Structures are given as C-alpha cells and as structure tokens.
Amino acid sequence: MKFADLHLHTTASDGYDTLDTRLRDAKSKGISCVAVTDHDTLHPSLDQPVQYIEDVEVISGSEIEVEIEGFKIDLLAYFVHRGDNEFSELVDDIYERRVERMKEMVDRVNEMIDSRIFFEEVRDIADNVLVRPHLGKVLVEKGEAEDLDGAYDKFISSENHAYVPLDVIGSEELIDMIHRCGGVVSLAHPGRSIPKKDFPRILGKLVDQGLDAIEAEYYYRGFDISEEIFFGNYLARKYALEHNLVITGGSDCHGSSSDHYTLGKKRLFYGYVRELKKRWEEVKEET
Numbered sequence: 273m274k275f276a277d278l279h280l281h282t283t284a285s286d287g288y289d290t291l292d293t294r295l296r297d298a299k300s301k302g303i304s305c306v307a308v309t310d311h312d313t314l315h316p317s318l319d320q321p322v323q324y325i326e327d328v329e330v331i332s333g334s335e336i337e338v339e340i341e342g343f344k345i346d347l348l349a350y351f352v353h354r355g356d357n358e359f360s361e362l363v364d365d366i367y368e369r370r371v372e373r374m375k376e377m378v379d380r381v382n383e384m385i386d387s388r389i390f391f392e393e394v395r396d397i398a399d400n401v402l403v404r405p406h407l408g409k410v411l412v413e414k415g416e417a418e419d420l421d422g423a424y425d426k427f428i429s430s431e432n433h434a435y436v437p438l439d440v441i442g443s444e445e446l447i448d449m450i451h452r453c454g455g456v457v458s459l460a461h462p463g464r465s466i467p468k469k470d471f472p473r474i475l476g477k478l479v480d481q482g483l484d485a486i487e488a489e490y491y492y493r494g495f496d497i498s499e500e501i502f503f504g505n506y507l508a509r510k511y512a513l514e515h516n517l518v519i520t521g522g523s524d525c526h527g528s529s530s531d532h533y534t535l536g537k538k539r540l541f542y543g544y545v546r547e548l549k550k551r552w553e554e555v556k557e558e559t
C-alpha cells in the first residue's frame with residue numbers, strides 16, 4: 273500500500289526542517305509521495321512538477337492566501353514549480369510585498385519595546401519568504417517574549433498593534449494563473465477557513481471560478497477553531513461529491529521542533545494522487 277501527504281512546509285517558508293530532513297522523515301513513516309506546499313513561495317530546489325528525490329515522489333506546490341468576498345482563504349497549487357515563469361513572478365512579487373510588510377511590522381514592534389530589533393535580524397533567520405514566526409523568533413531571542421505563542425499574544429497576532437495585514441490577490445485571478453501554468457488548485461483546510469453559514473456559497477463561487485479539488489483529508493487537531501467555523505473531513509467529503517471535486521489531504525506538518533509536528537498523522541491513499549494527476553492531465557489539455 274502506498275501513502276501520500278500532500279500538504280507540508282519546509283524552511284522555505286515557516287517550516288522548521290529542510291526538504292531533505294522532511295523527505296527522510298516521510299520515508300520512515302511509510303509515506304512515498306509528498307507535495308511541498310510552502311506559503312507564498314515555490315521551493316527553490318524543485319524545478320519540475322514532479323520529481324523523485326531519495327526514492328520519494330515529490331510534487332512541487334505552494335499554499336497561497338487569496339481573497340474572496342472579503343474572506344481570506346488558502347489555496348493549494350499543485351504541479352507549479354520554479355520552471356514556470358509566470359508563477360515564479362507571482363511568488364517573487366508576494367515575496368517583495370512580505371519584505372515591505374515585515375519592515376513595517378519591525379517598526380511597529382520597536383514602538384512597543386525598550387530594546388531594538390533590526391529588519392536584517394529577521395531576514396537573516398528566514399531561508400526564503402518572510403513570515404510572522406521569523407519576527408516572533410527574534411522577539412524570543414531578545415527576551416521580549418517567552419516563546420513563539422507569547423510573541424503572538426503580545427505583539428504579532430492580528431489583534432495587536434504590530435500586526436500589518438498582507439494584501440492578497442483575488443481567488444479567481446490565482447485560479448486562472450495556476451491553470452495557465454498547468455497546475456491544479458485545491459481549497460486548503462475547508463473546515464477552518466470561513467464561517468459555516470457562508471461556506472456553501474463561497475465554495476460554489478470557487479467551483480465556478482475553476483476550483484479542481486478540496487482538502488477533505490486534513491489533520492485538524494492542534495488548531496483552535498471557533499464553533500462558528502469548524503467542520504471536519506466528513507462534511508468536506510460531502511462537498512467534494514456534490515461538486516465533483518478531487519480530494520486532496522495532508523498533515524500540514526511544520527517540522528519536528530514546531531508545535532505542529534504532524535507528519536504521518538494524516539496519510540492519504542495513493543489512489544487520490546492518481547485522481548489528482550488525472551485532473552492535472554485534463555488541465556494541461558484545456559490550456
């Protein structure tokens with residue numbers, strides 16, 4: 273029996289382990305296919321839609337935040353890679369926006385603390401795309417917070433003064449672009465995105481915009497999700513059937529030293545990867 277995990281992060285975004293470490297780890301947990309879905313970026317060493325590294329089948333992907341009707345949701349792009357010029361440009365543009373946003377967040381943090389943080393210190397601990405945990409780590413190093421959670425509570429959660437929202441692109445624009453690049457789009461963790469009462473309408477809209485898949489095998493444990501929003505994989509599967517969407521799934525593992533070390537907790541039967549590849553072939557024929 274072959275298993276896959278189609279949602280993982282590495283040090284290319286906010287994961288704590290390198291791709292090599294993650295692949296060795298996957299293998300030891302009986303997972304022979306993974307998708308690397310770092311936030312707002314493409315892993316620099318993946319230049320093919322699918323490649324084999326140390327006997328693990330690796331699908332290149334990305335997890336990108338988009339806006340739809342005022343809600344922010346994450347879409348997973350599969351089979352996009354560093355060889356796609358248009359997609360590379362998009363992630364490079366998001367990278368620049370994140371740099372500017374981080375500079376502003378550092379300025380705001382400095383208004384709140386006695387010591388001083390420099391943007392370069394945050395940049396130096398990031399392998400690639402700059403995300404809030406990088407700033408959080410510097411705050412911990414400087415003794416301004418006890419741990420990452422503390423840094424969020426005091427400084428960088430969305431309710432805090434130092435938080436600067438990130439401008440994101442619209443869902444339709446991203447779905448079109450992923451298709452133009454020959455990629456397939458899945459809605460990430462549907463049960464932790466938007467209020468349940470709005471979900472069916474938003475999903476219908478995403479389907480009209482060309483959504484291919486839904487992450488209906490997701491590891492939800494460890495997230496604090498409000499009652500108003502949360503629903504589990506069972507309902508997500510019903511939505512998949514209703515809209516004829518391919519099912520994707522994964523652990524959303526962020527690494528062995530993170531508080532979301534979930535590799536192996538959600539293993540997907542390889543048959544789902546076959547379905548995803550079928551959809552990929554269709555997308556490539558259509559574009």
Ligand SMILES: [Zn+2]
Nearest residue numbers: 279281335524
């Ligand atoms: Zn993720």
